[in-house]
Amino acid sequence: MIRGQFVDEAVSRRKFEREVARYRELEGEYRRRGWFLIEAAFPTVLVIFASPKLAPKTIVCAVRLDFTNYDLVPPSVTFVDPFTGIPLPMKSLGFNMRRLDGVANATPQTITAMGQQGRLVFQELIQAHSPEEVPFLCLPGVREYHDHPAHTGDSWLLHRRSGEGSLHFILEQIWASGINPIRNINYHVQYQLQFQGFLVDGAALPR
Helix, strand or coil: CCCCCCCCHHHHHHHHHHHHHHHHHCHHHHHHHCEEEEEEECCEEEEEEEECCCCCCEEEEEEEEECCCCCCCCCEEEEECCCCCCECCHHHCCCCCEEEECCCCCCHHHHHHHHHCCCCEEEECEECCCCCCCCEECCCCCHHHHHCHHHCCCCHHHCCCCCCCCHHHHHHHHHHHHHCCEEEEEEEEECEEEEEEEEECHHHCCC
């Protein structure tokens, strides 16, 4: 795979600025959802996600998108420490991104009941080969997805004109599958309070 900027930088920069401008147009709504655009300097964007449904309000994750060579190739997506910007290994994420399989027409009540019975089937959207590795977002429109050997038959060029790969699309997927379903924080008490992750509402997951 070719590294570095090989597309005309002026073209990528113009498309990057268009993506950021579209975000700015809806920034008030995004902020109410818990999205905070912290940095936007070509070719990268840094966005922090918080959960407005928790008390106190809690930062869930931060994501860096790299638009190098956009949009001949899709953006790269990396989950990072919101304070340092350092990429996080899978074991340090503290949250999941999931979709429900096989329940497209089920009511929220049915999904809740299935969850209580342990019958829900999830598609995990954040993937890594080990807890020590930096994970990737397994989603069409994301560079790491299309570069993965398992997805050689799903070329980015098949998605390029669909809107997948846009800044809004990727952030919307992270919010819908990882942030919006969060309802509470899970703690474990054993001599000291330990964070165990977030409790989510299965009925709020995308299908």
